[in-house]
Amino acid sequence: MDVENGILVRKIRMxxxxxxxxxxxxxxxxxxxxxxxxxxxxxxVIVNTDSRKLGRKDIIKVEGIHIRGETLNKIAxxxxxxxxxxxxxxxxxxxxxxxxxxxxxGVVRCSNPRCISNSPREHITPRLxxxxxxxxxxxxxxxxxxxxxxDVIKHFFET
Amino acid sequence: xxxxGRDVINILDFRRDDLDRLFSLTxxxxxxxxxxxxxxxxxxxxxxxEPSTRTMYSFYSAVNRLGGSVLPLSMxxxxxxxxxxxxxxxxxxxxxxxxxxxxxxxxEGAAYYAAEVAESPVINAGDGAHxxxxxxxxxxxxINRLKGGVDGLTIGVLGDLKYGRAAASFILGLTLYKPGRxxxxxxEELRLKSEVRDYLDxxxxxxxxxxxxxxxxxxxxxxxxxxxxxxxxxxxxxYERVRGSYRVxxxxxxxxxxxxxxxxxxxxxxxxxxxxxxxxxxxxxxxARYGVYIRMALLKLVxxx
Numbered sequence: 001m002d003v004e005n006g007i008l009v010r011k012i013r014m015x016x017x018x019x020x021x022x023x024x025x026x027x028x029x030x031x032x033x034x035x036x037x038x039x040x041x042x043x044x045v046i047v048n049t050d051s052r053k054l055g056r057k058d059i060i061k062v063e064g065i066h067i068r069g070e071t072l073n074k075i076a077x078x079x080x081x082x083x084x085x086x087x088x089x090x091x092x093x094x095x096x097x098x099x100x101x102x103x104x105x106g107v108v109r110c111s112n113p114r115c116i117s118n119s120p121r122e123h124i125t126p127r128l129x130x131x132x133x134x135x136x137x138x139x140x141x142x143x144x145x146x147x148x149x150x151d152v153i154k155h156f157f158e159t
Numbered sequence: 160x161x162x163x164g165r166d167v168i169n170i171l172d173f174r175r176d177d178l179d180r181l182f183s184l185t186x187x188x189x190x191x192x193x194x195x196x197x198x199x200x201x202x203x204x205x206x207x208x209e210p211s212t213r214t215m216y217s218f219y220s221a222v223n224r225l226g227g228s229v230l231p232l233s234m235x236x237x238x239x240x241x242x243x244x245x246x247x248x249x250x251x252x253x254x255x256x257x258x259x260x261x262x263x264x265x266x267e268g269a270a271y272y273a274a275e276v277a278e279s280p281v282i283n284a285g286d287g288a289h290x291x292x293x294x295x296x297x298x299x300x301x302i303n304r305l306k307g308g309v310d311g312l313t314i315g316v317l318g319d320l321k322y323g324r325a326a327a328s329f330i331l332g333l334t335l336y337k338p339g340r341x342x343x344x345x346x347e348e349l350r351l352k353s354e355v356r357d358y359l360d361x362x363x364x365x366x367x368x369x370x371x372x373x374x375x376x377x378x379x380x381x382x383x384x385x386x387x388x389x390x391x392x393x394x395x396x397x398y399e400r401v402r403g404s405y406r407v408x409x410x411x412x413x414x415x416x417x418x419x420x421x422x423x424x425x426x427x428x429x430x431x432x433x434x435x436x437x438x439x440x441x442x443x444x445x446x447a448r449y450g451v452y453i454r455m456a457l458l459k460l461v462x463x464x
Contacts, residue, residue: 114287116266121245124272142268143289144354 009044015063017085017092018075023048025078026058031156032074033067041065054081074107076100077152080133103141104128110140111151117142162460166274167282170295170332171358178335182300184456185449189304193455197464198227204257205231206249206273207284208240209265213425213447214284214294218261221454225464230257250276259462262286280461288322294424295328297453299336301446302381305420309336313378317344317405318385318430320351325424326385327355334362341366342375346401349391372405377414382407382440384423386430408432412440422446 021029026045030036035043042063051057066086075082076098086094106125110117117124117140128138128147136149160177187193203222207215215233222229230253240249246269253260254277262273263284270283270290285291302309314333320326320343330351333341341359343351343366350368351359359366369375376382384407392398407421407430423431423443435441458464 112267114265114267116246116264116268116272116286119246119266121243122247122272123245139354140268142271143287145267146354 009046009061011090012044012061012063012087013090015061015065015087016067017062017087018060018067018079019057019083019085020051020054020081021058021060021075021079022054022081023056023058026060028078028153028156029058029060029075029082032078033071035060035062073099073101076133077104077108077136078149080136100130100133102130104130104138108138108147108152108155110143110145111147111155112140112143112145115140115143115145163463164280165461166270166280167292167457167461168270168274169283169290170292170328170335172292173335175335178296178299181296181453181456181460182303184459185300185452186304188452188455189449193452194224194226196226197459198222198225198462201258201462201464202228202230202256203458204253204260205229205233205284206253206260206262206264207231207233208246208269209263209285211263211285213450214263214291217447217450218282218284218454220451221458224451225455225458227458246273247276253277254279259458282457282461285324288324288327291324291328291424292332293450293454293457294325295332296457297446297450298325298329298383298422298424299332300453301422301442301449302420304449305442305445306380309333309338311337311339312380313340313342314338314381314383315342315344315372315375315379316383316385317372317407319349319387319391320345320355320385321349322388322391323385326383327352329383329424330355331358334359334364340378342379343368344370344372344375344405346370346387346405348397349387370404372407372411376412376419377416379419380416382415382419382421384421384427384431384443386428406430406432407435409434409438412438415440 026047044061046059048056082098084096085092105127109126117126127141131137131139138147205215205218219229250273259280260277261282261284262270265287267287267289269286274281283290283292316326316330387405389398419440420442421440425447
């Protein structure tokens with residue numbers, strides 16, 4: 001942790017810290033990870049704090065679990081610079097950057113309402129190639145239309 | 160790349176030498192007005208889930224001339240779809256009846272999806288505003304045949320460049336060649352969609368965008384005309400204001416090169432005046448005639464006969 005957050009939120013003993021989230025996007029990340037509806041975990045969200053790297057940033061601290069698996073890479077859709085820190089005994093024991101895969105499968109739907117992948121009868125798993133990570137732009141493998149950051153946000157807040 | 164068993168979904172799935180092979184076979188078919196029972200005992204499903212006459216009958220004719228049988232599923236007969244069957248199930252069924260599937264669906268990406276589901280080759284006969292690769296093949300063939308090639312030519316594309324699938328596929332198809340210049344002529348509202356624009360930019364293709372047909376007519380070797388549809392304009396008055404500027408008539412063509420050729424994917428409504436039909440510029444009916452031979456050549460190559 002590179003900032004003095006002790007004033008706002010104390011250090012966690014064991015858990016996951018997601019750092020370097022662009023300011024204002026922490027709540028989107030919570031939603032992406034399904035943490036907004038997970039009452040078992042104690043978590044802290046720090047919004048708009050100082051960052052040497054980003055100027056301003058958000059941080060999420062989740063106590064009690066190490067969040068693992070493919071879902072972590074969903075974070076890269078909205079926070080391409082985010083880092084994940086696993087904490088044990090108040091110390092960071094593992095740290096890595098989230099990685100956006102070349103193809104985002106089954107996470108966001110294509111923004112084109114006329115795309116076959118949005119046809120409710122077809123049960124198609126959406127597959128979008130990453131054109132660029134920031135500002136995010138994806139391209140549907142079916143209709144080849146772009147899905148941009150704003151579309152992704154809309155998707156997560158509608159579903 | 161080998162043609163046999165290949166899906167035809169997007170013009171960009173093909174390379175220039177693939178098209179050279181298709182076009183040289185088409186030349187032979189055109190010159191001999193080819194008919195032969197090459198597809199005897201084979202069947203082609205025509206799955207047309209969006210109204211179409213030209214493309215459907217062009218394929219119909221191509222299969223007939225090659226002695227194959229047609230399994231048609233058109234909108235009117237699509238009872239299973241009306242009952243709520245998915246496209247995937249329809250494709251699976253026809254896949255077991257036919258040796259090749261030709262599909263048109265208004266949903267974009269439908270042909271790509273059909274090709275994922277089907278084992279037999281799939282030919283995209285138009286998917287919404289997305290692609291129409293066989294039309295692009297016809298367009299490129301017509302230019303090759305009448306002009307001896309595409310390279311170095313100044314090619315104007317007029318009309319709805321945003322929602323028109325024929326225009327989009329044609330423009331993408333041009334990137335397989337080295338045209339001298341591509342001139343995109345449309346009202347502001349119907350300029351190239353960003354996906355196609357970015358592709359041109361990424362390939363370093365030079366193009367000029369303009370709203371004025373008159374300014375560029377004297378430069379053109381080829382003028383590809385597409386229809387501007389009223390429903391694309393939120394304001395009908397705006398449509399009425401612009402439509403006249405994009406109508407190709409003798410006056411608009413004054414100053415054109417003597418050997419200009421005008422193409423159109425058809426059907427035409429009033430974007431090309433009937434008076435133009437009698438000029439040496441008008442090649443759109445010839446283009447439609449070539450369409451049958453292109454589709455025959457495609458069927459022969461994809462089915463390996």
